[in-house]
Amino acid sequence: MTARLDTYTVPETLPPDVSAPDGPDAPAGPDAPHAHAALAGPAPLEAAHRRTRGVRSSARTLGRSGLAVLRRPGLLLAVLFLLLVVAWALAPGVFAAQDPITGVPTDRLQAPSAEHLFGTDHLGRDVYARVVHGSWLSLSATVIAVALGLSVGSLLGLLAGFLRGWVDDVVGRVVDVLLAVPSLLLSLAIITVLGFGTVKVAIAVGITTIAAFARVMRAEALRTSSTTYVEAARASGVRWYTVLRRHILPNSAGPVVALTALELGSSVLAISALSFLGYGAAPPTPEWGALVSGGRDYLASAWWLTTLPGLVIVAVVLSANRISRSLEKDGEDR
Numbered sequence: 001m002t003a004r005l006d007t008y009t010v011p012e013t014l015p016p017d018v019s020a021p022d023g024p025d026a027p028a029g030p031d032a033p034h035a036h037a038a039l040a041g042p043a044p045l046e047a048a049h050r051r052t053r054g055v056r057s058s059a060r061t062l063g064r065s066g067l068a069v070l071r072r073p074g075l076l077l078a079v080l081f082l083l084l085v086v087a088w089a090l091a092p093g094v095f096a097a098q099d100p101i102t103g104v105p106t107d108r109l110q111a112p113s114a115e116h117l118f119g120t121d122h123l124g125r126d127v128y129a130r131v132v133h134g135s136w137l138s139l140s141a142t143v144i145a146v147a148l149g150l151s152v153g154s155l156l157g158l159l160a161g162f163l164r165g166w167v168d169d170v171v172g173r174v175v176d177v178l179l180a181v182p183s184l185l186l187s188l189a190i191i192t193v194l195g196f197g198t199v200k201v202a203i204a205v206g207i208t209t210i211a212a213f214a215r216v217m218r219a220e221a222l223r224t225s226s227t228t229y230v231e232a233a234r235a236s237g238v239r240w241y242t243v244l245r246r247h248i249l250p251n252s253a254g255p256v257v258a259l260t261a262l263e264l265g266s267s268v269l270a271i272s273a274l275s276f277l278g279y280g281a282a283p284p285t286p287e288w289g290a291l292v293s294g295g296r297d298y299l300a301s302a303w304w305l306t307t308l309p310g311l312v313i314v315a316v317v318l319s320a321n322r323i324s325r326s327l328e329k330d331g332e333d334r
Contacts, residue, residue, distance in 0.1 A: 001045055007283055045057040078319035085316055088135040096129035100286050109302050119304040121294065131309050134286030138271060141202035141280075145275050148206030153213025158252070160214070161221025171214060178211035187270065191279050198281045205270045209263050216259050220252035227251075259328040265320030272313050288313050 016048060083130035088095055103124030110120045160171035178186070183205075190204035227247055233243050268288075274280060275289025283290065287310055295305025 029052050037176045078322040081319045088132045089139045092133045096132040098126040098129040100130045100133040112326045118308040130286040141198050142267045144202035145206035146263050147210030149213050153210040154217045157214035157217025158221050161218040162225050175211045175214050182206040196279050201274045201280050216255050224248045224251045258324050261324035265317040
């Protein structure tokens with residue numbers, strides 16, 4: 001009897017579930033399956049696993065942050081109130097249906113009630129509606145001021161703390177000049193040059209916050225630039241702006257974030273003070289500081305005209321300070 005051998009054709013590529021042969025019979029060179037896998041980079045399944053791990057890590061971080069907020073009633077109340085004020089600014093018509101500009105003369109100087117939560121002013125306008133509609137101007141001016149101080153001050157402090165030398169000396173002298181003048185007086189001097197208006201008030205307040213951001217960022221940049229990994233990056237020939245972007249800036253941002261929350265409250269107070277003095281938006285546009293100023297002549301007969309808008313300003317400032325304290329404490333714990 002003769003044995004019969006069946007012939008078959010070997011496919012050019014192996015199916016996904018068939019492993020390539022190992023050992024001395026395995027093909028070598030660029031045609032080897034392992035060589036193709038190495039050239040192709042990480043397997044799609046491994047990349048998917050990495051993305052999944054990143055998403056899970058982010059979810060755990062958010063979960064821990066949410067639990068931390070829930071465990072602190074004061075922080076939770078501050079966050080909820082600031083979210084309410086932001087909602088006032090974004091959709092005022094949802095929270096106050098009354099016209100903030102046109103009043104009803106027969107309803108003038110009415111005390112707070114279910115119909116008028118904050119009462120009415122001397123022209124019959126609903127004070128609560130004016131507070132809600134005025135939140136857009138007050139908050140937008142605050143955001144402009146803090147964004148200006150954060151961007152310019154952080155850049156100056158980062159360069160001064162990293163480059164040192166004459167750059168540090170120049171930035172230090174500029175910061176000393178800004179800190180030598182009281183912030184309110186400096187804002188008034190800048191407004192005298194720029195003119196009146198909400199945006200110009202925001203720019204003036206933002207300039208006064210540059211010094212605080214520059215000092216904090218410079219201190220953090222000095223601390224971070226002396227660490228081992230930054231010195232190793234410099235020694236390996238990494239460009240200085242790459243070291244700033246990849247190593248120093250991310251590791252110096254914690255205290256600056258806490259300062260940003262603190263400056264939000266301080267800027268609200270400063271902008272309201274300048275608006276109280278008449279440097280903000282022109283009447284009858286509602287603005288928090290102008291609302292407090294408009295009720296000065298009626299303190300004896302209509303206390304709510306100044307008290308209730310003033311309490312809103314105080315609540316915003318205290319809420320921002322509470323969040324800033326929490327961010328600072330969390331940074332120290334880490």
